[in-house]
Amino acid sequence: MISVFLVEDEIVMREGIRNNINWAAEGYEFVGEAGDGELAYPMIRELKPDIVITDIRMPFMDGLELSRLIKKDLPSTRIIILSGYDDFQYAREAIGIGVTDYLLKPISGAQLLEAIGKVSDGIRAEQDQQRFMERYRKEREENRILEKRVLFRELVAGVRSMPEILDKGKSLGINLAAGAYGIVMFQMSLCDENQKEGEITESYSESIEKATKELRAKYNEAENVQVYEQLGGVFVFLVLGKDRQQTGESMDNLLKDLEELMADKSGLHYYAGRGIVVDRIREVGKSYESASKAFAHRFLYDTSMVFDGQGGNSHEAKSASINIDEIDIGKLDRRIVTGFLKNGSLEELEHFVEDFVENTGKGNFESLIFRQYISVDLYFTVVSFLESIGYSKDEITEKLGNIGDKQASLDDTKRTEEYINDILSKALEMRDKVSDSRYSSLINGARNYIYEHFSDEDISLNQVAASVNISPNHFSSVFKKETGETFIEFLTRVRMDKAKELLETTDMKAAEIGYQTGYRDPHYFSYIFKKTQNISPRQYREKE
Template sequence: MLKVFLVEDEFVIREGIKNNIDWKAHGYEFCGEAGDGELAYPMIQKLRPDIVITDIRMPFMDGLELSRLIRKELPDTEIIILSGYQEFEYAKEAIKLGVAQYLSKPINGEELLAELDELSAKIEEKHRAIQIRERYLQEMEENNLRERKKLFQELVTGESTVAELLESAEILGIDLSAPWYNIILFKTQSLRHAQDEYSGSLIRIEQELRGLEDGRTVITFDRNLEGKAFLLKADSEEQLLLLQQEYIEKIKDIMEGYEHVRYFGGIGKPVNRLRELPTSFEQASHAFAHRYLVQDSRILDSGHMTEEAQKEDNFDIKEVNPKQIDRTRIQEFLKQGDREEVVYFVEEFFRDLSNKALQSNIFRQYITMDVYFCVADFLESLQTDTQELETPNQDEKTLQDSDSAIHYITRILQKALAVRDKAASSRYDDVVEQVMKYIDENYADEELSLNLLASHVNFSPNHLSMIFSQQTGQSFIKYLTDYRMNKAKELLRCTGKRSSLISQEVGYKDPHYFSYLFKKTQGMTPTQYRGGTN
């Protein structure tokens, strides 16, 4: 129901308009009145009516001045001016202000209602257009997330110029400009059943973390299975470190409410150039790799880790804690790690032992053989032939020094993860096939969504989005939209069904949204397509 506010200095006319129209019966709410613009303006600001009817000449503040203020403060409010004067200058000024109607007094109730109904139809059409656009943007959000992930990769790999980065960010509505930057990598993991990935806890955590983003000092990037990355910006290094401390405390406050969820974060190195972000990311990745080496929740600062590493003394075998070389750490990494993280994981694994450890020939032989057997065991669990796995004694230089041993361990871990990912990709083919089959059978259901399908195949929405995109080369929402549009084109060309009926048959209950989406994706309206107009 549209709200109407009346401003008229002549009491008799104001009472006549207010009382001689059955507002509710005609679909309107008479929300307020005033005798001049000065009294009316604060009331209009508070009530935010859809339509203001105002006299043009009034004491204290006339209708034109009131219209200027309304246009500035409430641009969506429509204005009808009533005037007993026919001067062209008044009408000219009203048109310039964007007044919807300029009506001559006296005017009876029926005439005013006819004007209101005409204006009401325009308002409803405007509201519908806004709703349609908002729905489209919401449905296309998955594409936006994909582009944000792409932007983050460009930021941390150094493969794009600063100008290209700023341009890509501007398209996404992201302001990257700042004197100082830092990166925090962050991930949560449920300690309950694996299905809890799609439970309320992790979803609520994600919502609360998103609530911390202001778009000005903190920008969030989704890294799919690797969690999230927070890009912090500030005007000075001191401000950046203060922001970093405050932000981490806020994250910890959120996580305190979820005892069954483990979290881990890695803080990078502050940099004062956008092109130096790869350095910050590399430092954050080193700290982040420690999540495979410890069991508790924590957020590690790479700067503090470097300071500790510099304090190490000469290696003594008695200083090695057996728990630090527990192969379950390597097994955990083989299950959940990423190939891009291998270098960081290996470096941090041995840094925890003390870099001096590999200087011992006996210890070097022991640790490389242990990693070899751990990797071989993992590959066998994947039902994969281990014959091609490089053994430590295949090359006599493998155990020659610490660098050679580290390079060997890095190689076989990368080999193992490549085999794992290939096997997973084959399994994901079946998941994507299930999704496509479900879409084929249920595309007419307007409630069909990424969340619904994720629940159907027992994946989290983010995980399914990543898998679907990797396997098909396009986002889920683009695939679904293209599928529905192709079905719609088939029905438009091969049947005489009305566009509104076709809209429902391809999953859009709102025919206006269907027409909007069809034109947006096909470059023409459904009617033009049916008629063969290009």
């Protein structure tokens, strides 16, 4: 609703304007009044009305002086001046200040309403244009984020030439030219006591979401660091520098910054993996591989850790501490495996098994008894996990076999590692089957929410993600994976399908149809319709 403030020193005139117009019925909110500019100014600054109606001749501060102050502090506020003087000099000065309209007294309520209506039309048109631009900006930004992810995957896979990578980066506003490159991987997670047993989908966490927003705000515009977000809440930082030394120092500084960022985040752990520094953009995949291998160590710890993929020792974050002498190895083994089964991937399995064997004691695997103990304990850990996510014992046995089926094949370290790989890979496949089912249920819930609320102009990805209790970033990735469309693409398609239905079956005007489908701005509705359907709403109706 358009808000109106009145400044008039003549009491009778002021009361007449205030009382003789039914402001609410006419679609306006009368927010305040004052008898002179000096009294009005602080009130206007606080109320920020859309329209100020002011007399030109008043004591203490006249209408022109007030208008200058308003335009300086609130440039979008429209000003209508009422004057009893048909003096061109006054009118010229008012125009110079930026006054919208200059009306001569006496003036009737109908004349004033007509003038206010014209000014309001201009305000609404400007507001519509601002909403149009904001929607356009959000749409472009979402597409840019998706294109950045594709670019990063191609960069890591090495499927594009250097000129192609640089050109694609430039089109996205990213300068990827550098003398050396390095990858740092980073992930936040809830401490064990804050996680629900059997939970394998990434639910919404307000603390993680808040920390994520801080991280994006800090690094999205950084010159020498590009941020890419992967499924599962993993941030991948591509660090650029003029040479190896500068890139390495920048990676050190990044890790310190991340540590400081997480210092006051109680209830959260974080893990980081640092890759090697490479000289060529085509070698970024090598840095990513070393960072990923180091990052896989996170399943071995339940405290915040930073892992170095350059061959150096892993080091704990300042808040971490661990004493191997106090650890029950049986409990440690199960915790490690369960953590990997919850959050690991098939791509990380090889690295995990290597680290698992190494940390359990490579020399111990020379003992048949130790190999059998580890294998049996691993089997029961996997069974326990699969039961926690809904599998029956019969289903587990059918997939994994019985406990004694493979014991005779554990006659050397290599075959034992192969057994561990096999049982864990099968468990991950079973987990992903359940996870896909749960994601499918989540996405169906999100779809239903969109179908019920697509006509709401302000429906957003965050709003839909919250409706299914999942973080916005994770929801965006999962939604795209499950539906093949981004959230914006799906929402737009639903709206366009409804718009076409209304064009075919009703006599509603295009503006009314736009309103019914979530577009308050008829120009934006027409723009989106023509962009997606390659035809205007009017042409579509005529064609049908």
